[in-house]
Amino acid sequence: MEYIQQNFNVNFSYGVFFSSNLFDPANTCLASFLATKAEEAYIKKLLVILDGGVAAHHPALTQQIKQYFQQVPGFQLAPEIVTIAGGEGVKNDLPLLFSLVDAIDKYAIDRHSYVIGIGGGSLLDLVGFAAAISHRGVKHIRIPTTVLSQNDSGVGVKNGVNYKGKKNFLGSFAPPAAVFNDPVFLTTLDPRDWRSGMVEAVKVALIKDAAFFNRIEENAVAMTAGDMPAMQELIYRCAELHVQHIGGAGDPFESGSSRPLDFGHWSAHKLEQLTNFELRHGEAVSIGIAVDSVYSFLLGWLPEADMHRVLTVLKNMQLPIWHPLLEKQDGKPSPVVAGLEEFREHLGGRLTISLLRAVGKGEEVHEMDLELLYKAVDICKNNQ
Missing domain, CATH: 1.20.1090.10 (Dehydroquinate synthase-like - alpha domain)
Incomplete structure (x- = not known):
């Protein structure tokens, strides 16, 4: 009998950052992280997927995000900030999942670029899974906006959606590139x-x-x-x-x-x-x-x-x-x-x-x- 044995290890490393008013121009926490990932040879892209409830409670947020990323060299924000509903229901919506995959395709988010999810745990689960199945794994950054996602699900390595009534039946283990916890988002929680x-x-x-x-x-x-x-x-x-x-x-x-x-x-x-x-x-x-x-x-x-x-x-x-x-x-x-x-x-x-x-x-x-x-x-x- 002949056979070939394959063995290898893959190292994962990511930081969980705690910083208030993340998108204030004076706050360099997120910008400094991205600066360590920039390449001189080409511009990397950023696609933001935002929880609509968060956007409604923080009406200036969308404009703040656009202005913030203008000051980050080596990166270009996609022309659309994709705003979707939050809550567990999004994990039961397979057409929504594939609409996010379509957005990753539309804005040419490659494996050197980043999808940034801003929202509660359900949205982050969905966004992380969409990133994981696109191009066999696009990098994603999590910005959790609820207590539950900041202290638990948002800092972990799992992503997924529900299927046939079974929680997280479809999913992946795809660690984030980084997690950013901003307490300001907690001030408007239900x-x-x-x-x-x-x-x-x-x-x-x-x-x-x-x-x-x-x-x-x-x-x-x-x-x-x-x-x-x-x-x-x-x-x-x-x-x-x-x-x-x-x-x-x-x-x-x-x-x-x-x-x-x-x-x-x-x-x-x-x-x-x-x-x-x-x-x-x-x-x-x-x-x-x-x-x-x-x-x-x-x-x-x-x-x-x-x-x-x-x-x-x-x-x-x-x-x-x-x-x-x-x-x-x-x-x-x-x-x-x-x-x-x-x-x-x-x-x-x-x-x-x-x-x-x-x-x-x-x-x-x-x-x-x-x-x-x-x-x-x-x-x-x-x-x-």
Whole structure:
């Protein structure tokens, strides 16, 4: 037998920058990054895809973007700033995906150029996937505009859209060239989006950093009321923990089934789908965290006092901890619980669920006791 063995490694590196008023001419953060990527031989192009809701709340933004990039040597902004809707619905719109691919083609955005997404996590997922499938991978820059995208999804390596009702069924692992977090965008968020974005920090603190959870616990009420310095502290630490895990766990592209950063997500993904995405992602994750924390208590892992601490933090953030779809429906299994098998498929084979051994310490299991799970649901219902 003859064969040829191929082995190679690909290095990925990107920065997550924190800077206010990103498109102020005096702010050189983004311009300085691009300057390091400029080439003397040719002009690189930039295509901006902007969330329409962000544009509406920041009416001067489009003009600011155009003026800002005029001062960046070596780059040329495409003549159109493509403005699309934001929100989860964009991930269910395949014609919209291909319209972005068409824009990349129309404005000749090659693999040396950049697509810049400005918006919430759903828009960034869509834009990143459009870039990833164009020319086998156009570079993309993310400018997240929500709490959730600044502290979690926007700093990661995944992109994707929903397909046949399955969340992120079509997607890619395509790390961004860079991420720029600007707190000014958070000032115009809907209160639901402000609140629900905090839950990913609760999640990562519970599985990785007890001291961070303590800090969140102290500031939960103030942050929910709009304390920006506390929110910026939360976003930075949450993003830092996510980035450290993605780069340090040895499986950034999730070749295996271990996904501790999905604590609370197995039920959340199904709840989003079953409610036709009326539940915000963060609201669904809050419910998922509550159920899995109570389940951890029922296993004898998490002390009862700590279980109640988790529920109290979520309630202090004005987030839900229960939904009727978690209960059996006319004697039939809960449609959310039935989603466990779908989550196993999404993981690529073996069911792997993250639970809590303690505040700050996650541990994975490969099966769930359904009777115990329904008891956890009842406790969440009774503690609303």
